[in-house]
Amino acid sequence: xxxxxxxxxxxxxxxxxxxxxxxxxxxxxxxxxxxxxxxxxxxxxxxxxxxxxxxxxxxxxxxxxxxxxxxxxxxxxxxxxxxxxxxxxxxxxxxxxxxxxxxxxxxxxxxxxxxxxxxxxxxxxxxxxxxxxxxxxxxxxxxxxxxxxxxxxxxxxxxxxxxxxxxxxxxxxxxxxxxxxxxxxxxxxxxxxxxxxxxxxxxxxxxxxxxxxxxxxxxxxxxxxxxxxxxxxxxxxxxxxxxxxxxxxxxxxxxxxxxxxxxxxxxxxxxxxxxxxxxxxxxxxxxxxxxxxxxxxxxxxxxxxxxxxxxxxxxxxxxxxxxxxxxxxxxxxxxxxxxxxxxxxxxxxxxxxxxxxxxxxxxxxxxx
Amino acid sequence: xxxxxxxxxxxxxxxxxxxxxxxxxxxxxxxxxxxxxxxxxxxxxxxxxxxxxxxxxxxxxxxxxxxxxxxxxxxxxxxxxxxxxxxxxxxxxxxxxxxxxxxxxxxxxxxxxxxxxxxxxxxxxxxxxxxxxxxxxxxxxxxxxxxxxxxxxxxxxxxxxxxxxxxxxxxxxxxxxxxxxxxxxxxxxxxxxxxxxxxxxxxxxxxxxxxxxxxxxxxxxxxxxxxxxxxxxxxxxxxxxxxxxxxxxxxxxxxxxxxxxxxxxxxxxxxxxxxxxxxxxxxxxxxxxxxxxxxxxxxxxxxxxxxxxxxxxxxxxxxxxxxxxxxxxxxxxxxxxxxxxxxxxxx
Numbered sequence: 001x002x003x004x005x006x007x008x009x010x011x012x013x014x015x016x017x018x019x020x021x022x023x024x025x026x027x028x029x030x031x032x033x034x035x036x037x038x039x040x041x042x043x044x045x046x047x048x049x050x051x052x053x054x055x056x057x058x059x060x061x062x063x064x065x066x067x068x069x070x071x072x073x074x075x076x077x078x079x080x081x082x083x084x085x086x087x088x089x090x091x092x093x094x095x096x097x098x099x100x101x102x103x104x105x106x107x108x109x110x111x112x113x114x115x116x117x118x119x120x121x122x123x124x125x126x127x128x129x130x131x132x133x134x135x136x137x138x139x140x141x142x143x144x145x146x147x148x149x150x151x152x153x154x155x156x157x158x159x160x161x162x163x164x165x166x167x168x169x170x171x172x173x174x175x176x177x178x179x180x181x182x183x184x185x186x187x188x189x190x191x192x193x194x195x196x197x198x199x200x201x202x203x204x205x206x207x208x209x210x211x212x213x214x215x216x217x218x219x220x221x222x223x224x225x226x227x228x229x230x231x232x233x234x235x236x237x238x239x240x241x242x243x244x245x246x247x248x249x250x251x252x253x254x255x256x257x258x259x260x261x262x263x264x265x266x267x268x269x270x271x272x273x274x275x276x277x278x279x280x281x282x283x284x285x286x287x288x289x290x291x292x293x294x295x296x297x298x299x300x301x302x303x304x305x306x307x308x309x310x311x312x313x314x315x316x317x318x319x320x321x322x323x324x325x326x327x328x329x330x331x332x333x334x335x336x337x338x339x340x341x342x343x344x345x346x347x348x349x350x351x352x353x354x355x356x357x358x359x360x361x362x363x364x365x366x367x368x
Numbered sequence: 369x370x371x372x373x374x375x376x377x378x379x380x381x382x383x384x385x386x387x388x389x390x391x392x393x394x395x396x397x398x399x400x401x402x403x404x405x406x407x408x409x410x411x412x413x414x415x416x417x418x419x420x421x422x423x424x425x426x427x428x429x430x431x432x433x434x435x436x437x438x439x440x441x442x443x444x445x446x447x448x449x450x451x452x453x454x455x456x457x458x459x460x461x462x463x464x465x466x467x468x469x470x471x472x473x474x475x476x477x478x479x480x481x482x483x484x485x486x487x488x489x490x491x492x493x494x495x496x497x498x499x500x501x502x503x504x505x506x507x508x509x510x511x512x513x514x515x516x517x518x519x520x521x522x523x524x525x526x527x528x529x530x531x532x533x534x535x536x537x538x539x540x541x542x543x544x545x546x547x548x549x550x551x552x553x554x555x556x557x558x559x560x561x562x563x564x565x566x567x568x569x570x571x572x573x574x575x576x577x578x579x580x581x582x583x584x585x586x587x588x589x590x591x592x593x594x595x596x597x598x599x600x601x602x603x604x605x606x607x608x609x610x611x612x613x614x615x616x617x618x619x620x621x622x623x624x625x626x627x628x629x630x631x632x633x634x635x636x637x638x639x640x641x642x643x644x645x646x647x648x649x650x651x652x653x654x655x656x657x658x659x660x661x662x663x664x665x666x667x668x669x670x671x672x673x674x675x676x677x678x679x680x681x682x683x684x685x686x687x688x689x690x691x692x693x694x695x696x697x698x699x700x701x702x703x704x705x706x707x708x709x710x711x712x713x714x715x
Contacts, residue, residue: 218686
């Protein structure tokens with residue numbers, strides 16, 4: 001039973017230490033409180049750089065992480081210097097992984113993250129700030145969470161508003177069908193924010209086209225095969241009434257094109273995301289327009305912001321709000337400029353200046 | 369001497385319970401085929417349009433039958449593969465990973481060896497089937513030799529497959545645009561694309577294996593009573609491993625048809641196949657505890673699932689209702705195809 005004896009002895013010592021420490025420390029705690037939590041650490045010379053995201057299966061996230069890798073390579077480090085935290089669509093795993101990495105690195109961390117859902121952003125940011133690490137978020141955060149409320153540790157947040165660009169591609173489509181007839185929409189996973197915004201964009205555009213009817217809108221879950229099946233159903237139900245198709249992203253568009261091809265139909269479609277395959281299809285005029293959000297830059301710059309704040313290259317709290325919460329870039333790709341766009345952005349991925357943090361960004365995020 | 373064992377009225381019934389259970393899936397399919405046109409008719413009737421039931425139906429048309437067949441073909445191959453496993457009383461959940469790996473390796477090999485069927489690239493087709501067989505074989509070995517329950521072993525193998533596919537592609541998508549290979553989708557014989565006939569041919573092969581080979585008989589022996597089969601001198605372990613290998617080959621065929629349908633091979637090619645194939649097998653009337661059912665049940669099951677998926681879009685049901693309806697249907701199908709009096713407890 002010696003281990004019990006040992007335990008009791010240890011506890012006695014612990015309690016004594018605690019009493020002494022609290023008597024001694026009370027004044028000290030008050031003093032450090034004045035300095036604030038963020039001041040506990042000055043610049044981190046060589047922070048670990050990590051990207052936390054869903055997984056690489058999706059071409060979009062693959063591009064994002066590719067940008068993160070390009071950034072660490074620009075530092076003269078190997079690609080695998082970037083630590084990958086893969087949450088597989090689980091917010092719990094996302095948070096647990098971040099906490100594990102924080103204790104492993106003792107807070108010497110520059111983290112770029114999509115927290116999987118909006119409510120998860122707050123615990124992630126709070127954990128990073130408490131450990132003295134630097135974090136930049138992409139896409140998901142709640143409206144009441146702001147980088148400037150955390151001193152320097154919550155460096156920045158970037159997101160995209162898809163409603164406007166989706167409305168513009170919808171206008172291109174509606175013009176192409178001569179402003180009358182029926183259109184269908186194939187959406188993403190119904191509860192995803194981009195899916196909702198992209199459908200809203202179409203609905204906004206339709207207000208100016210009274211002769212166009214939105215025949216149907218169904219979720220295709222961002223999935224090529226499901227999109228082909230849903231489109232086949234639409235063709236059965238509406239047949240030649242469908243004059244144009246509005247797709248929530250490129251991968252859905254590929255499925256729609258194959259469904260149309262199987263029927264020998266050729267009608268205009270527009271997509272979103274500007275993946276390389278979609279851009280090629282735009283150049284061949286099989287897709288009418290897509291929107292490029294430059295995920296490569298987005299992934300790289302999110303990591304760069306966290307890294308440069310961590311090393312002290314810039315001080316986030318000295319920057320205006322527009323540099324802490326901003327929209328990412330959107331570039332329209334249409335048949336006229338597809339070739340040029342492909343040459344500039346896809347065939348040779350441009351070498352970005354990762355210290356130009358806000359050049360391509362698109363203004364401060366507005367809340368409704 | 370009076371017959372005391374059976375109630376005479378019972379045996380003279382026109383439709384004994386067993387026969388109803390046997391034909392219930394086909395009955396469900398027919399009801400669905402008549403139900404969706406009815407909803408179409410109802411919609412036009414409300415709007416006072418001319419609509420003759422069935423004749424004017426867009427759902428009940430050859431063009432739409434081809435669309436349903438097209439969406440069924442890859443799922444049918446995967447479901448046929450898993451049917452053999454379920455007949456043995458095991459389960460195989462590795463299909464999503466296996467389909468992705470086969471699709472990706474097929475696409476890589478196809479492009480590397482010439483990119484058209486007319487060159488050596490046709491070899492990519494048998495290679496993909498060998499890869500499927502190898503994955504199924506490993507799956508069977510892990511299940512039998514390491515004595516891991518089949519659902520766990522195969523689920524794990526499925527994850528390994530998805531990971532392997534991702535490793536191979538690095539998240540990219542590979543396009544297979546050979547017009548001859550894509551004629552699986554674009555070429556039609558008697559209104560149906562070629563891929564439907566390919567699927568039909570493999571269905572006949574599966575039926576042959578199931579009913580005319582020793583292996584097929586042994587699947588039923590293992591599923592009907594493993595102890596008994598073992599006591600009769602059957603090498604149950606070998607049958608199981610061969611079953612998983614065979615399933616892997618059919619998953620590979622499913623992968624080839626899936627690539628043929630959309631012209632893209634990627635890690636996501638395998639997505640959704642698990643839900644669709646298991647649902648189809650069960651709805652078709654193959655019992656999950658083994659020994660009952662077969663590939664024709666699976667054909668009916670796959671058609672039911674795809675008729676519902678297509679029909680719900682055609683009559684314009686919202687997406688969330690579609691998922692819920694399919695879930696309810698699975699419960700209803702199992703309830704109908706199970707003789708609950710003979711099953712004392714369910715685990």
